[in-house]
Each structure stands twice: as C-alpha cells, then as structure tokens.
Amino acid sequence: MTSTTAPTRQARLALTPNTTMAGLLDGAWWPYSRDLAAELPALADALRGRFGRVTRIAANPAPWPVAPYKVPVGERLVHVGWFVDQAPDTMILLSYSLGRCDLLVIPPETEPAAAARLMAAASAPGNVHTTDTLMSEEHATGRLLREAGVRENAWETEGGASPRPRPRPRAVVGARMIPLPPTLWR
Numbered sequence: 001m002t003s004t005t006a007p008t009r010q011a012r013l014a015l016t017p018n019t020t021m022a023g024l025l026d027g028a029w030w031p032y033s034r035d036l037a038a039e040l041p042a043l044a045d046a047l048r049g050r051f052g053r054v055t056r057i058a059a060n061p062a063p064w065p066v067a068p069y070k071v072p073v074g075e076r077l078v079h080v081g082w083f084v085d086q087a088p089d090t091m092i093l094l095s096y097s098l099g100r101c102d103l104l105v106i107p108p109e110t111e112p113a114a115a116a117r118l119m120a121a122a123s124a125p126g127n128v129h130t131t132d133t134l135m136s137e138e139h140a141t142g143r144l145l146r147e148a149g150v151r152e153n154a155w156e157t158e159g160g161a162s163p164r165p166r167p168r169p170r171a172v173v174g175a176r177m178i179p180l181p182p183t184l185w186r
Contacts, residue, residue: 011039011046013103014119016127018050023127026051028104028119029091036064036080037071043093044073052097054078060088063107089131104131114142 015027031039036059044054054073061067061082070077086092093101104122106115118138121127129137 009042011042012115012119013043013046014123015050016123016125019125021126023125024102024130025104025122025127026101028106028122030106030110030115030119031108033108034063034065036066037068040071040078041073044078047093047095047101050098051093051101052095054093054095054101056081056094058083058086058092058094059105060084060086060090062088063105087131089135104134111142114138117141 009032012030012032013027016023016025029043031043033039040057047054055078057071057078057080059080059082061084067080067082069080069082071080072078089105089107091103091105093103095101104118106118110118118134121129121134121137122131
C-alpha cells in the first residue's frame, strides 16, 4: 500500500543576513494560502537551520480564517498564541535554542512584484520599519505604480504617443534625389 501525500512547497522566505546591524524584523514570509496548518511546516523547516526548532508562535488571528491553538509540524505540535493587539502582518516565532524570529507576513494574494519589494525591505539589514509601516508604504507605492500605468495606457491609446516622423518627400532629378521644399509636400 502506498500513501500519497500532498507535495510540500518550499517556504517563500527572505531573512536578514547575519550581521551586527540588527533591525526590527528578521525578514518576511509570503505564504501560499491562509491555511496556517498547511503553511507552517515548510516555514518551520526553512527556519530550523538559523533559529532552531520552532516551538511557539504569536500571531494576530485576523488574517487567518482558522485559528488553531496547536499546529502539527512533523511529529510534534507548535503552540500558537493569538493576540488581537499584535499587528496583523506580524508573526513572532519562538524556539528553545535561539530565541525569537519576527517576520512580516505578506498576504498570499499579493502580486509578485509587491511581494518582492516587501521581502527586500523587511530583510534589509538594520531595517527600522514596523510591519504596519512597510505594508502602508507598499500600498502607497502600488497605488502610484497603478496610477502611472493608467496614465501611460491613456497616453498610448489616446494618440499621445509621439508619431513617427513622416519621411520628407523627395523628387528624383536626373540620377539623384533632392528634397522638396515644404510648400510642395502635399
């Protein structure tokens, strides 16, 4: 009898490099869904080498439709504490050996370009921005980029594009071409 299990996906995770420039965040995580039980095992595996075995999590329940108090990760359970006063886009992971890891949690429906910007910002050494600040700045950046795209599309579709210069008419005189004066162009 063979068992079939769903293939595990690698966690989309960006961590700050190991440097002396400590920041407010240790990085960013972009889960594939809002199902913590399905997403946590890959995240815990990805963090194991740097932060040790994840034993507890602190999170805000708002982004997660199901808020379990224990999530199976391999053969053990990770305890989850739900805190409504914690920023919704923040997750704190605790381990016995190496302390804590503070991550920006990027909503799964985020566009890839926006997620890449957020992951880079959250994992920058010495980052002093909170998750709330990073998310609000990205919303503003995304809005500006969308507005710029709309303006560019309007420019292109409404005839705003620079026309190609019309070739100047020439007349053949003998074996060579000579330009005609503008008064004779039509």
